[in-house]
Amino acid sequence: MGEPKGDLVFAAKRLEDFIGAALVALGLPEGDARTCGVRMTEADLRGVDTHGAFRLPHYCRRIRAGGFNLKPAVRAVREKAVTALVDGDNGMGHVVMTFATELAIRKASEAGLAWVGVVNSNHAGPAAVYSTMPLAQDMIGIYMTVANANHMAPWGGVELILGTNPISFAIPAGEEPPIALDMATTVSSYGKIKLAAQKGESIPVGWMVDQKGQPITDPRRSDEGFLLPIGGYKGYGLNVVIGMLAGVLNGAAFGRDVVDFNKDLVTPNRGGHMIFAMRVDNFRPVDEFKREMDRVIREIRDSKRMEGADRIWLPGEMEYLKVQERRRHGVPVAVSTVDQLRRLADELGLPDRLD
Amino acid sequence: MGEPKGDLVFAAKRLEDFIGAALVALGLPEGDARTCGVRMTEADLRGVDTHGAFRLPHYCRRIRAGGFNLKPAVRAVREKAVTALVDGDNGMGHVVMTFATELAIRKASEAGLAWVGVVNSNHAGPAAVYSTMPLAQDMIGIYMTVANANHMAPWGGVELILGTNPISFAIPAGEEPPIALDMATTVSSYGKIKLAAQKGESIPVGWMVDQKGQPITDPRRSDEGFLLPIGGYKGYGLNVVIGMLAGVLNGAAFGRDVVDFNKDLVTPNRGGHMIFAMRVDNFRPVDEFKREMDRVIREIRDSKRMEGADRIWLPGEMEYLKVQERRRHGVPVAVSTVDQLRRLADELGLPDRLD
Numbered sequence: 001m002g003e004p005k006g007d008l009v010f011a012a013k014r015l016e017d018f019i020g021a022a023l024v025a026l027g028l029p030e031g032d033a034r035t036c037g038v039r040m041t042e043a044d045l046r047g048v049d050t051h052g053a054f055r056l057p058h059y060c061r062r063i064r065a066g067g068f069n070l071k072p073a074v075r076a077v078r079e080k081a082v083t084a085l086v087d088g089d090n091g092m093g094h095v096v097m098t099f100a101t102e103l104a105i106r107k108a109s110e111a112g113l114a115w116v117g118v119v120n121s122n123h124a125g126p127a128a129v130y131s132t133m134p135l136a137q138d139m140i141g142i143y144m145t146v147a148n149a150n151h152m153a154p155w156g157g158v159e160l161i162l163g164t165n166p167i168s169f170a171i172p173a174g175e176e177p178p179i180a181l182d183m184a185t186t187v188s189s190y191g192k193i194k195l196a197a198q199k200g201e202s203i204p205v206g207w208m209v210d211q212k213g214q215p216i217t218d219p220r221r222s223d224e225g226f227l228l229p230i231g232g233y234k235g236y237g238l239n240v241v242i243g244m245l246a247g248v249l250n251g252a253a254f255g256r257d258v259v260d261f262n263k264d265l266v267t268p269n270r271g272g273h274m275i276f277a278m279r280v281d282n283f284r285p286v287d288e289f290k291r292e293m294d295r296v297i298r299e300i301r302d303s304k305r306m307e308g309a310d311r312i313w314l315p316g317e318m319e320y321l322k323v324q325e326r327r328r329h330g331v332p333v334a335v336s337t338v339d340q341l342r343r344l345a346d347e348l349g350l351p352d353r354l355d
Numbered sequence: 356m357g358e359p360k361g362d363l364v365f366a367a368k369r370l371e372d373f374i375g376a377a378l379v380a381l382g383l384p385e386g387d388a389r390t391c392g393v394r395m396t397e398a399d400l401r402g403v404d405t406h407g408a409f410r411l412p413h414y415c416r417r418i419r420a421g422g423f424n425l426k427p428a429v430r431a432v433r434e435k436a437v438t439a440l441v442d443g444d445n446g447m448g449h450v451v452m453t454f455a456t457e458l459a460i461r462k463a464s465e466a467g468l469a470w471v472g473v474v475n476s477n478h479a480g481p482a483a484v485y486s487t488m489p490l491a492q493d494m495i496g497i498y499m500t501v502a503n504a505n506h507m508a509p510w511g512g513v514e515l516i517l518g519t520n521p522i523s524f525a526i527p528a529g530e531e532p533p534i535a536l537d538m539a540t541t542v543s544s545y546g547k548i549k550l551a552a553q554k555g556e557s558i559p560v561g562w563m564v565d566q567k568g569q570p571i572t573d574p575r576r577s578d579e580g581f582l583l584p585i586g587g588y589k590g591y592g593l594n595v596v597i598g599m600l601a602g603v604l605n606g607a608a609f610g611r612d613v614v615d616f617n618k619d620l621v622t623p624n625r626g627g628h629m630i631f632a633m634r635v636d637n638f639r640p641v642d643e644f645k646r647e648m649d650r651v652i653r654e655i656r657d658s659k660r661m662e663g664a665d666r667i668w669l670p671g672e673m674e675y676l677k678v679q680e681r682r683r684h685g686v687p688v689a690v691s692t693v694d695q696l697r698r699l700a701d702e703l704g705l706p707d708r709l710d
Contacts, residue, residue, distance in 0.1 A: 080467045082437050083637040112435045115468055117638045140600070154655045156664035161655065169596040171604075179599065181592040213661055231585025237536040237670035240655065241524040244534065245495070248647050249526075249638050255654050282438040283472045283604050292603050299610050300509045300516065300595065306568055309511035315592035 007332035010354065015053055015331055016041045018341065018352055022056060023092075025348040026063045027070045032095045039094040039125055044331045046319040048126040048182075050191045053333055055123070057340045058262070059092070065265035068092055068122065074099045076116075082107055084116045085250060090268045093124030097273055101133045101141075104277040108139055113278035117250035121271040123148045123261055127168035128182035128316065134170065134277040135178050138286045141170040142276040146247040146254055148261040148269060151190045153226045155236035158211045160226055161255045164189060165242040170316070172280060174290030176297045180316025185239040186227040193219045193227075247272035362687035365709065370408055370686055371396045373696065373707055377411060378447075380703040381418045382425045387450045394449040394480055399686045401674040403481040403537075405546045408688055410478070412695045413617070414447070420620035423447055423477060429454045431471075437462055439471045440605060445623045448479030452628055456488045456496075459632040463494055468633035472605035476626035478503045478616055482523035483537035483671065489525065489632040490533050493641045496525040497631040501602040501609050503616040503624060506545045508581045510591035513566045515581055516610045519544055520597040525671070527635060529645030531652045535671025540594040541582040548574045548582075602627035 010018075020037035024030055036059075044052030062068055072091030076084040084103055088096030100116045107114035124130070124145070131141035147163025154162060164184035171179040188207040196203050197219035208216040210225040229235030247254030252272025259267045280289045301312050326332075333341075338354055345353045365373075375392035379385055391414075399407030417423060427446030431439040439458055443451030455471045462469035479485070479500065486496035502518025509517060519539035526534040543562040551558050552574035563571040565580040584590030602609030607627025614622045635644045656667050681687075688696075693709055700708045 078638060080637060083467045083633075085638045111466075112438045113468075113470055115633060115637070140604075153661075154658055154667045156661055156667045157655075157658045158661050159658040161658055169600070171596065171599050179596060181596050183586070183589040183592060187586060211661070213663075230587075230589050231538070231542060233668075234538040234585050237538060240670060241526065241534060241536050244526050244648065244651070245524070248651055249495075249635065249644065251639055251647075255651050278438075278470060280604065282435060282470075283433060283440045284606055289604065292606075293599065296599070296603055296610050300512075303509055303512045303514040303516055306508075306511055306513050306566070308568075312509045312511045313588075315595060 006335050008335060008338050008354075009330035009332050011330050012041050012045055012327060014352070014354075015044060015333070018345075018350070018354060019053060019056055021350050021352065022060060022344055022348055023063075025350060026060060028092070029071060032092065035098050036092055036094045039098065039129055041331070042129045043125045044333070045323045045326045046126065046128065047322040048319075049334070050189075051126045053341060054337045055125075057344055060344060062261070062265045067265045067267075072096070076103065082111045082114045084114070086116055086118045088118055088121035088271070090120050090122070093122035093271060096121040097124040097130050097275070100273065101130050101275045101277070104275045105134050105137055105139065108134065108277040108279055109137060112282045113276070115274065115276045117246075118273040118275070119250040119252045119270065120268070121252070121273055122269050123271065124273065126182060127166045128170065128180045128319065130273075130275055131168035131170040131182070132178065132180050132316075135172050137277075138172050138280055140172070140278045140280060141168075143168045143273065144242045144246040145273040146243050146252060146258065146271065147184075148258070148271065149190070149263075150258050150260070151227045152186055152229060152239065154240075155229070155233045158226070162236075162239055162243065163258060164227065165239045165246070167238070167242055171293065172290060173293040173297055174287075176294045177314070177317050177320035179293075179297075179314060180319065182316070182319075183230075185229055185235045185242065187230055187235075188227060190222075190227060193222050197222065246274045250274070361690050363690060363693050363709075364685035364687050366685050367396050367400055367682060369707070369709075370399060370688070373700075373705070373709060374408060374411055376705050376707065377415060377699055377703055378418075380705060381415060383447070384426060387447065390453050391447055391449045394453065394484055396686070397484045398480045399688070400678045400681045401481065401483065402677040402681075403674075404689070405544075406481045408696060409692045410480075412699055415699060417616070417620045422620045422622075427451070431458065437466045437469045439469070441471055441473045443473055443476035443626070445475050445477070448477035448626060451476040452479040452485050452630070455628065456485050456630045456632070459630045460489050460492055460494065463489065463632040463634055464492060467637045468631070470629065470631045472601075473628040473630070474605040474607040474625065475623070476607070476628055477624050478626065479628065481537060482521045483525065483535045483674065485628075485630055486523035486525040486537070487533065487535050490527050492632075493527050493635055495527070495633045495635060496523075498523045498628065499597045499601040500628040501598050501607060501613065501626065502539075503613070503626065504545070505613050505615070506582045507541055507584060507594065509595075510584070510588045513581070517591075517594055517598065518613060519582065520594045520601070522593070522597055526648065527645060528648040528652055529642075531649045532669070532672050532675035534648075534652075534669060535674065537671070537674075538585075540584055540590045540597065542585055542590075543582060545577075545582065548577050552577065601629045605629070
């Protein structure tokens with residue numbers, strides 16, 4: 001968990017403020033800009049470097065192209081005690097999902113659980129940022145989303161009509177870090193492929209295949225093929241189910257309707273997500289549950305390791321430790337990203353140039 | 356979907372009655388025995404041959420050994436409008452899960468959704484049998500369970516403290532078969548390994564590894580290793596999350612506490628499941644939702660196929676067609692299974708010997 005060489009290190013608060021200031025300069029209301037700053041910095045704190053400050057320049061390009069509604073009327077358009085459909089009005093995904101998650105938590109506090117679906121949203125960052133929000137209230141969180149670009153084909157098919165559609169589960173623990181699983185349903189993300197291409201590295205067999213199902217190991221050939229799902233037809237099935245629960249159920253885009261937000265800066269994404277929050281004390285007293293979670297977490301971590309394995313990790317444990325460390329010692333940001341952020345600061349005339 | 360040679364074919368009703376009669380002869384109340392007959396036959400109808408009538412002899416051995424409570428007081432011990440914890444009182448898993456699922460559906464009818472956790476249950480058959488029950492009420496179903504034997508190690512570990520922990524999602528459609536994903540979180544089930552060993556076949560690389568992480572391809576060596584999760588650490592994470600939500604949350608067995616119900620006929624399993632039911636009309640009108648589901652299902656099925664692929668299947672479509680066919684033309688049962696069932700019929704003096 002050392003900082004990679006060549007990275008610059010910033011306090012989390014400074015990144016939050018920088019992102020917020022950039023978005024205010026582009027016309028976002030102050031509160032919404034701050035929400036985006038906090039959520040995007042959480043991605044960096046968790047070590048999901050491709051989903052944090054790194055994305056700001058692209059979000060800003062999309063804002064300038066008119067791809068986002070900067071003053072959206074985010075609201076529940078259908079609502080019951082334990083469910084809601086939130087219309088994001090094409091606002092920034094972070095703003096929309098924060099609204100939806102807070103609504104789910106509020107409803108679950110009263111009724112025990114809640115499922116909130118979201119439509120007309122946008123890219124909102126890593127899944128675990130939202131699934132983990134209910135943890136502070138001793139709640140379980142579940143989040144699913146339709147990915148914002150299609151890099152996968154159906155099982156047996158070759159057309160790119162499915163995304164990496166991730167799912168995330170968060171479960172409270174006691175003294176141990178909470179469980180926070182955040183997984184795409186593809187073996188690799190598309191970002192990792194692009195990174196390998198940049199570095200001139202090859203990719204392992206099992207990540208991508210070409211139109212004939214033959215492995216692609218040269219990432220520069222990624223346009224000729226598509227990502228593979230985890231567990232073959234199983235991951236494909238899970239991918240489709242997530243797309244239906246986060247997308248179709250909410251009237252959001254899924255399949256061919258998905259807009260590639262990296263290539264098209266203007267067309268509304270009609271992005272779909274779902275967030276579920278549930279109190280653990282529906283089933284067991286909180287203290288008892290947490291003690292038992294600690295016990296099974298330790299049982300797994302302390303079980304016999306395979307020769308050569310340094311440690312057995314629980315889902316989300318690595319990210320949790322990273323957050324602790326980065327809150328203390330700062331968040332490393334790649335020099336290439338800092339360069340882009342500085343250019344953005346110049347363009348927008350921001351007071352902090354991250355110097 | 357032809358019938359394998361050497362199988363005998365029975366009407367579904369006859370199998371249901373046979374199973375019911377066997378269980379009544381062993382002391383189950385008539386209604387509970389009928390429930391088991393229906394649920395187990397559903398497994399055979401869906402083509403999950405290892406989870407239907409095939410299991411009856413083993414369930415009967417466990418009943419005779421005193422491993423089940425034949426007259427359990429299955430009841431909700433904690434209950435809210437949208438949640439319940441059901442104590443199965445060590446009854447047959449099929450009886451307990453039918454009770455829990457019907458309770459979830461009833462609650463969801465009124466409140467929009469419900470999550471019912473289950474403790475003190477037993478092996479209940481294939482996951483999709485329960486996740487699909489809410490479909491008839493235009494509801495989505497989700498089911499997770501802690502598997503009844505541990506054949507997997509944590510990622511980086513070698514101790515068999517995790518099961519195949521399956522998850523199932525069911526989503527209504529209109530004219531198209533409903534979506535019904537039913538997947539273990541391991542690449543292969545343990546049953547497939549045993550079957551390969553019986554047939555003298557080898558197993559593919561990627562299904563099992565030994566204590567050093569080397570592939571096992573000879574299934575007769577299965578005792579030396581463990582099953583691999585789908586997608587490596589991702590499937591491991593999903594497996595653990597399912598175990599916590601279906602097990603720990605309900606005070607049910609998980610990890611080392613899991614009793615291998617194939618080897619130990621007496622120790623109560625303290626089995627854990629969860630079932631979730633949710634009305635689709637919380638989010639969209641039912642007709643509109645179903646039309647849109649049909650559209651995306653056809654979009655996926657009709658998308659361009661890979662050379663050599665006959666068809667693109669949606670999750671659960673194959674099983675749905677099998678159910679239709681088997682309801683019309685009967686359920687094929689392997690001769691070896693029929694032999695065992697006939698022996699059982701003799702022992703119990705059943706009127707129908709499946710001749």
